Amino acid sequence: MVMPFTPPALVSPLSNTFWNKPDDFDVWRLPDDDSVQKVTVQKDTMVPNAVTLVIEREDHTVGNLLRMELLEDKEVLFSGYRVPHPLEPAIQLKVQTKSEDPGPVKAVDTAIERSVATLDKIGEAFAKAKARH
Amino acid sequence: MAYWALEALDGSKTALSSLDRVEGTDPPAYKLGCVRGTTTPLLQMTDKIEIEVKELTEDSITFVLSGCDTSTANALRRVMIAEVPTMAIDKVEVLANSTVLHDDFISHRLGLVPLFSLLARWGDKELVPYRHGDAATYGTDSETGLPLDQTFRFNRDCDCMTTCPKCTADFTLEVACNQDETLEVTTRELKPDQPLRCYAADGRRREDDGDFEPDASAGGEHILLVKMRKGQKLHIRASAQLGIGKEHAKWSPCCTAVFAVDPTVIFSEKVYATMRDFVDACPKKVARPHEPRDYLVADGANEESCVGERERHFRFTVESTGALKPEEIVERAVLKKKLRDVQANLIAVVDNEEAIGRG
Structure with missing residues (x-):
């Protein structure tokens, strides 16, 4: 008996692909249905004042930037990041602080704040340098 | 043992600036394998961020970014290549x-x-x-x-x-x-x-x-x-x-987006003494006597000279495909939006968890 061919379900209504390959833009863009959270916080159960942040749709660009920025902070005991799988567009950022206040999440928040301040400075410096040239 | 430094390239005005930066209470930034973590608040360090545009043409730009961490420079480079729309x-x-x-x-x-x-x-x-x-x-x-x-x-x-x-x-x-x-x-x-x-x-x-x-x-x-x-x-x-x-x-708007690090050459007093005539003959005065620094000894221990990377100094070259002007690629690569995005979501998640905890 010959089974009738039934195409697999569409990946997304707008795509006309009939295979289960993820959309190309999935590497940088969160799904529209809010099924994936940009940031999730997992508290470390073994170590005090430590969390693992899973940051979706980010890579070494943000991972290394935040890691180095966190290491500048005297309150931070440990910070490291990794890309758990090369085909999954997410990073894990582990942070441990000396005390509860500022805790690891607060430390990441201030690290981002400092990075943005640095980038602001870079933007201003570049505008000036361009005008000078 | 006293050491002097000689900036191999581009030494004219900014000679020794990387050494000047570690003056005072700073930890031994030149000690190999030292634990990172400076006592200088970062916001003070960012005051020293400097950019100098060396060359700007229709399709390429060369500039020197100094005063920021390697991770920042690398983030800029990565964003230029992969995330400028x-x-x-x-x-x-x-x-x-x-x-x-x-x-x-x-x-x-x-x-x-x-x-x-x-x-x-x-x-x-x-x-x-x-x-x-x-x-x-x-x-x-x-x-x-x-x-x-x-x-x-x-x-x-x-x-x-x-x-x-x-x-x-x-x-x-x-x-x-x-x-x-x-x-x-x-x-x-x-x-x-x-x-x-x-x-x-x-x-x-x-x-x-x-x-x-x-x-x-x-x-x-x-x-x-x-x-x-x-x-x-x-x-x-x-x-x-x-x-x-x-x-x-x-x-990708870039053909090339690279940065290179300039070398720093540090001589021992002995070697410096033998090379003094050579050093003094340099019209740009790229080397001058410097304060003795104990931690530099730790760096090169028994060596008479050592070549290191010039810290916090990056020579960028960006070439455009034509999709954007080269200077615009750099301007648009400042990845504040990405970071703000992460930050906003981080705060939202934590607030949400706290709310659940209280309830």
Whole structure:
């Protein structure tokens, strides 16, 4: 008996692909249905004042930037990041602080704040340098 | 043991600046394998961020960024390559093709054509001049009725069903060869539907939108797509959409984005003494006596000289494909939006968890 061919379900209504390959833009863009959270916080159960942040749709660009920025902070005991799988567009950022206040999440928040301040400075410096040239 | 430093390159004005920076209470930044973590608050360090543009041409820029961490420099570089949005042809409709190249081949070639658009940006609220040096009068596009300073949206973010002029710039290519000689089909035939907002960056004069000829004096040339013989036909409709290099390299605005680190040469007192005549003869005075520093001894222990990397000093070279001006690639690579995005989500998650905990 010959089974009738039934195409697999569409990946997304707008795509006309009939295979289960993820959309190309999935590497940088969160799904529209809010099924994936940009940031999730997992508290470390073994170590005090430590969390693992899973940051979706980010890579070494943000991972290394935040890691180095966190290491500048005297309150931070440990910070490291990794890309758990090369085909999954997410990073894990582990942070441990000396005390509860500022805790690891607060430390990441201030690290981002400092990075943005640095980038602001870079933007201003570049505008000036361009005008000078 | 006292050490002196000699900046090998670019030593003129900023000689020894990397050593000056570690004066005072700073930890031994030059000690190999030392634990990172400085006692200097970062916000003070960022005061020293300096940029000097060394060379700026139509399609490349060289500049020196100093005072920031390697991770920041690398983040900038990575964003320039992979996350500065541009326009590129993404969907192609082949109406007729009797050339020797099959449809997929031509579609691929079209996708790789760099398209120039100042309106390819993150976010659609921002209004920008649609061409250089013309910020005063925008007007509307007669074809689409859109304001000329309306930035392109990501197709997925647009409220249209499939495509619309807000997220897509269409191109038409219709050529038939009626001559005996081989006909070269180039981007000259690639006619944009929105010629003011997005067009092939094949070296034509960008400031003058009426001029469709490449500026040969600036090395401009139309990009060859396919060659045809007599009787062949090609009719294509192509849609260009906003995207980033992470998804496909055709959206990357850079040919090259690299940074290099200058070397620092540190001599022991003994070696310096033997080289004094040589050092003093340098008209730029790249070396001068420096305060003795114990931690430098730890660095090179028993060595008489050592070559290190000049810290916090990066020599960038960025070349554009033509999709954006090189200086604009750098300006748009400042990745504040990405970080703010992470931060906002981090705060939201933590607030949410706290709310759940209290409830």
